[in-house]
Amino acid sequence: MNRREYLKNTFGGFALLGSYGVGQSLAAAPAGRAEASPASSMDDHGQYVLPHLAYSYDDLEPYIDAQTMELHHSIHHQGYVNGLNNALSKLREAREQDDFAMVKHWSKEVGFHGAGHFLHEIFWSVMSPDGGGEPADVVLGNAIDSSFGSFERFTAHFVAASSAVEASGWGMLAWEPTADQLLVLQAEKHQNLSPMVTVPLLPVDVWEHAYYLRYQNRRGDYVRAFMNVVNWDAVAVRYHTARQILR
Numbered sequence: 001m002n003r004r005e006y007l008k009n010t011f012g013g014f015a016l017l018g019s020y021g022v023g024q025s026l027a028a029a030p031a032g033r034a035e036a037s038p039a040s041s042m043d044d045h046g047q048y049v050l051p052h053l054a055y056s057y058d059d060l061e062p063y064i065d066a067q068t069m070e071l072h073h074s075i076h077h078q079g080y081v082n083g084l085n086n087a088l089s090k091l092r093e094a095r096e097q098d099d100f101a102m103v104k105h106w107s108k109e110v111g112f113h114g115a116g117h118f119l120h121e122i123f124w125s126v127m128s129p130d131g132g133g134e135p136a137d138v139v140l141g142n143a144i145d146s147s148f149g150s151f152e153r154f155t156a157h158f159v160a161a162s163s164a165v166e167a168s169g170w171g172m173l174a175w176e177p178t179a180d181q182l183l184v185l186q187a188e189k190h191q192n193l194s195p196m197v198t199v200p201l202l203p204v205d206v207w208e209h210a211y212y213l214r215y216q217n218r219r220g221d222y223v224r225a226f227m228n229v230v231n232w233d234a235v236a237v238r239y240h241t242a243r244q245i246l247r
């Protein structure tokens with residue numbers, strides 16, 4: 001992608017995101033093909049829906065195999081969408097009936113399935129068959145350098161942290177708005193350990209369902225392969241959007 005195409009995609013996507021709320025716009029950041037990105041993750045009935053992908057299940061081969069992609073998107077992610085809708089429905093019933101005996105349970109369900117749904121939405125959007133390499137965006141590239149020392153040190157940190165997540169979870173490049181710096185984080189399951197204030201820019205799913213068919217127990221190999229499909233243009237859109245909205 002040359003600089004003209006980059007600016008067109010980046011700021012075309014930026015405009016696309018501009019009219020939405022923070023959570024929605026960041027979850028819907030485009031995967032380098034703004035026209036294929038969902039405008040909303042909710043349907044007309046106020047139900048969360050599974051987002052369409054901007055690429056085919058086999059487009060990320062050989063790094064992420066087609067069968068894993070299909071199962072991951074159509075089965076696992078759909079499960080989080082269903083769980084989130086169900087939990088929110090139960091909490092709506094609780095308010096209507098003024099009966100909050102199960103509020104702790106359903107709130108936990110919102111946390112688990114909601115974080116699962118939102119992170120998967122971002123995960124799909126920050127991958128591309130044309131991904132890999134380093135950010136073309138100079139501001140993001142400079143931020144990575146100042147936060148981690150260099151892109152190589154960031155990559156080593158990101159791969160190590162993602163590979164070392166205890167049990168199931170995510171590795172994550174995130175933006176921390178109070179000091180305007182980037183952090184590499186871990187999330188256990190979907191919702192534990194990550195500081196709430198941070199904005200996920202580049203999450204990598206390290207639940208076994210994301211890699212086991214091809215990589216078995218070699219999670220590090222999977223994360224290193226993931227770096228070949230990172231859509232840095234989409235990451236840059238998320239970074240600039242978050243900074244414009246929250247700073």
Ligand SMILES: [Fe+2]
Binds near residue numbers: 210
């Ligand atoms: Fe997943």
